[in-house]
Amino acid sequence: MSSILYATSIADLAPLTVAIPFGLAALLASRLPFPFTRHYAELVAAAGALVVAVLCLLLLSKTLDSDGPVVSRIGGWQPRDDGVIVGINFAFDSLGAALALLAAVLVGAALVFAWRFFEAVGPTFHALILVFLGALTGFALTGDLFNMFVFFELMSVSAYALTAYRIERAASLQGALTFAVTNSVGAVMILFGIALLYGRTGALNLAQVGEALASRPSDGLVVTAFALITGGFLVKAAIVPFHFWLADAYAVAPTPAAIVFTGVMSDLGIYAVARIYLTVFQAPLEPHVEGLRAVLVGFAVVTALLGAALALAQNHLKRLLAFVTISQIGLALIGVGLLTPDGVAGATLLIPADGLLRAGLFVCIGAILHRCGSVYQSSLHGRGRVLPKVFPVFFGAAVLGLAALPPLGAYPGKALVEEAAGEVGYGWVAIVFVVATAVAAAALLRAGGRVFFGWGAPHETDTDPREPPAEESELTGSRGRVPGVMFASAAVLIVAGLLVAAVPGTAEDAQRSAHAFADREAYAAPVLGRPPPPAEPVHLLHGGALEVVLGLLTALGSIALAVALLRDLVPLPRPVLMGFERLRRQHSGQIGDYVAWATVGFALLGGLCALAT
Amino acid sequence: MSVLPYVVAVWICLVGLYGIVTSRHLLHTIICVSVVQSSTYVLLLAVGYRQGGVAPVFVDIPHTTPAVDPVVQALTLTDVVVGGAVTALLLAIAVQIEKHLHTLDPDELDPLRD
Numbered sequence: 135m136s137s138i139l140y141a142t143s144i145a146d147l148a149p150l151t152v153a154i155p156f157g158l159a160a161l162l163a164s165r166l167p168f169p170f171t172r173h174y175a176e177l178v179a180a181a182g183a184l185v186v187a188v189l190c191l192l193l194l195s196k197t198l199d200s201d202g203p204v205v206s207r208i209g210g211w212q213p214r215d216d217g218v219i220v221g222i223n224f225a226f227d228s229l230g231a232a233l234a235l236l237a238a239v240l241v242g243a244a245l246v247f248a249w250r251f252f253e254a255v256g257p258t259f260h261a262l263i264l265v266f267l268g269a270l271t272g273f274a275l276t277g278d279l280f281n282m283f284v285f286f287e288l289m290s291v292s293a294y295a296l297t298a299y300r301i302e303r304a305a306s307l308q309g310a311l312t313f314a315v316t317n318s319v320g321a322v323m324i325l326f327g328i329a330l331l332y333g334r335t336g337a338l339n340l341a342q343v344g345e346a347l348a349s350r351p352s353d354g355l356v357v358t359a360f361a362l363i364t365g366g367f368l369v370k371a372a373i374v375p376f377h378f379w380l381a382d383a384y385a386v387a388p389t390p391a392a393i394v395f396t397g398v399m400s401d402l403g404i405y406a407v408a409r410i411y412l413t414v415f416q417a418p419l420e421p422h423v424e425g426l427r428a429v430l431v432g433f434a435v436v437t438a439l440l441g442a443a444l445a446l447a448q449n450h451l452k453r454l455l456a457f458v459t460i461s462q463i464g465l466a467l468i469g470v471g472l473l474t475p476d477g478v479a480g481a482t483l484l485i486p487a488d489g490l491l492r493a494g495l496f497v498c499i500g501a502i503l504h505r506c507g508s509v510y511q512s513s514l515h516g517r518g519r520v521l522p523k524v525f526p527v528f529f530g531a532a533v534l535g536l537a538a539l540p541p542l543g544a545y546p547g548k549a550l551v552e553e554a555a556g557e558v559g560y561g562w563v564a565i566v567f568v569v570a571t572a573v574a575a576a577a578l579l580r581a582g583g584r585v586f587f588g589w590g591a592p593h594e595t596d597t598d599p600r601e602p603p604a605e606e607s608e609l610t611g612s613r614g615r616v617p618g619v620m621f622a623s624a625a626v627l628i629v630a631g632l633l634v635a636a637v638p639g640t641a642e643d644a645q646r647s648a649h650a651f652a653d654r655e656a657y658a659a660p661v662l663g664r665p666p667p668p669a670e671p672v673h674l675l676h677g678g679a680l681e682v683v684l685g686l687l688t689a690l691g692s693i694a695l696a697v698a699l700l701r702d703l704v705p706l707p708r709p710v711l712m713g714f715e716r717l718r719r720q721h722s723g724q725i726g727d728y729v730a731w732a733t734v735g736f737a738l739l740g741g742l743c744a745l746a747t
Numbered sequence: 748m749s750v751l752p753y754v755v756a757v758w759i760c761l762v763g764l765y766g767i768v769t770s771r772h773l774l775h776t777i778i779c780v781s782v783v784q785s786s787t788y789v790l791l792l793a794v795g796y797r798q799g800g801v802a803p804v805f806v807d808i809p810h811t812t813p814a815v816d817p818v819v820q821a822l823t824l825t826d827v828v829v830g831g832a833v834t835a836l837l838l839a840i841a842v843q844i845e846k847h848l849h850t851l852d853p854d855e856l857d858p859l860r861d
Binding site for chain 1: 756760764767768769770773776777780783784786787791792794818819822825826829832833836837840841843844847848853854856
């Protein structure tokens with residue numbers, strides 16, 4: 135009895151990961167209690183993030199120990215005897231708990247970075263980022279489709295507000311508006327899909343919807359719902375052609391917000407696609423899995439390559455990193471889009487490693503902005519020398535981690551996705567991984583070489599003809615030195631990113647977790663109050679020499695490409711450059727254009743899904 | 748069950764999208780976002796509608812009386828609230844843009860201008 139009490143008590147802590155940040159956010163927003171000081175706000179917010187991180191760690195260890203998902207029935211509503219769910223559950227396995235933990239860690243890092251940030255503006259920023267965190271953990275842990283949508287919207291709205299936080303800058307406002315309108319359209323599509331599923335099954339609980347759909351073959355309604363929900367989440371994940379908003383938003387978001395956005399917000403869309411496909415659509419769409427795999431991997435490959443290519447064309451450092459984000463989310467979607475447990479396991483390793491490293495790079499850019507007052511490569515040429523010598527080291531280490539230098543950073547995840555792809559006859563995606571990663575890393579290395587060492591030709595403005603405006607620092611206080619909190623957050627994020635997937639045993643855990651995550655019956659049974667089916671043994675992949683060689687090739691290739699670009703050794707033919715420029719011009723910042731592209735994307739996704747099934 | 752409400756929902760959604768795509772004024776864009784959102788209200792209510800059903804309040808009627816689905820009504824209410832929050836935030840941003848740049852014509856806004 136006592137063991138049961140203990141077992142339920144850990145699971146019942148899950149709602150606190152949502153309630154604590156929301157409660158603290160309300161406290162901060164209400165400016166209570168008096169006397170209210172800046173340090174009070176910072177301490178409250180940091181303590182909230184820390185508590186959530188500890189809770190998520192507890193939940194993660196609990197999920198790693200248990201066979202099926204951990205179910206927390208809010209309000210104690212048990213399923214009816216006929217298996218109908220009453221009330222709303224949290225039902226999560228280790229992947230969801232790990233995503234919530236990643237969010238808490240990134241928000242914690244952002245709050246440390248923000249220690250001296252916006253001194254005069256007050257605690258609204260802290261309140262917003264806590265709401266963001268609470269919504270994100272709720273989204274990752276919930277087992278209810280509509281609940282997922284509400285948390286998704288809540289997270290989105292706080293993200294819009296965070297993007298627009300510097301209301302004195304018109305660019306922030308425009309980036310936030312584009313972000314908000316495009317993502318709202320995506321959210322409407324998700325809700326359309328949810329309404330169709332509810333109409334068919336009369337249920338909103340993920341396990342129960344999956345159960346109801348499994349009993350009959352798929353039809354047009356199921357495929358439409360799949361296309362709408364997947365497309366809606368791909369807007370958030372910024373998959374081409376839904377990606378336009380991302381660069382505009384990340385370029386103008388305050389650095390602490392951008393740390394969290396790049397580290398975890400984009401990945402949420404990928405997580406949601408995996409969660410919903412595997413628990414809801416897997417059974418009815420099983421006969422069409424080949425076609426759907428081709429569709430999803432197709433979108434992912436285009437995104438990975440286009441994002442990397444556009445990263446090369448950016449002058450603005452934050453925009454550059456935004457396109458790197460797009461490219462890497464594309465790579466993560468390749469893993470999920472394979473629609474196999476091993477592919478999901480690869481994405482599980484890729485997402486935290488890449489996310490933490492990108493967050494670390496955003497901190498480095500924040501330091502450059504603070505010290506040099508600009509984020510444009512053309513005007514920063516060689517001016518990064520004033521930064522402490524440890525920043526080029528941070529920057530280089532993070533980029534090599536992103537470039538999947540074995541055995542660090544993104545390497546374990548990338549190796550696993552490549553292997554998983556080989557199993558279903560998609561071995562060629564290894565080439566996409568090498569090219570996309572090397573090009574994106576080369577763009578970053580070139581930027582680092584220009585800024586920190588003054589390499590390459592100065593005043594190269596052919597890629598971005600706009601006159602770079604002066605940027606004011608986001609931090610108050612002296613510009614004469616880099617604050618210690620920047621060192622601390624950059625070091626922690628980058629070291630964590632390099633090691634998170636490389637720690638021995640993580641790859642095995644990820645594969646076991648992904649197999650449990652992908653097993654619809656095993657997920658549904660505890661939620662519906664049934665005994666779990668016997669667990670099937672997991673055949674673990676361990677990576678081969680080929681993956682190591684490809685990893686080394688990617689890392690060396692990125693360095694070679696960066697050097698060649700800096701020395702102007704890559705003569706691109708004029709038509710290619712013209713095509714590039716036309717592509718770049720599509721990113722016009724006009725909401726109408728972006729929504730038109732998103733509509734085209736939905737039509738394309740729906741049409742291809744219809745063809746595939 | 749008539750298909751008309753479903754057709755109406757899709758039509759409202761498409762009209763709103765057309766409005767956003769062709770909009771020449773940010774206020775118009777934001778109203779169109781609301782229009783797109785409102786299509787989901789129609790869809791949700793249509794999904795839960797039951798021919799001849801009464802309102803799902805079982806205080807003074809037998810429990811077996813056919814009633815429309817209360818769940819979708821709760822979803823619609825939640826959705827209205829979410830939509831209201833989004834619209835309010837969008838309008839607040841638009842007000843700030845107007846204050847800074849004295850225009851709401853997307854053609855006159857350069858996204859990277861500071």
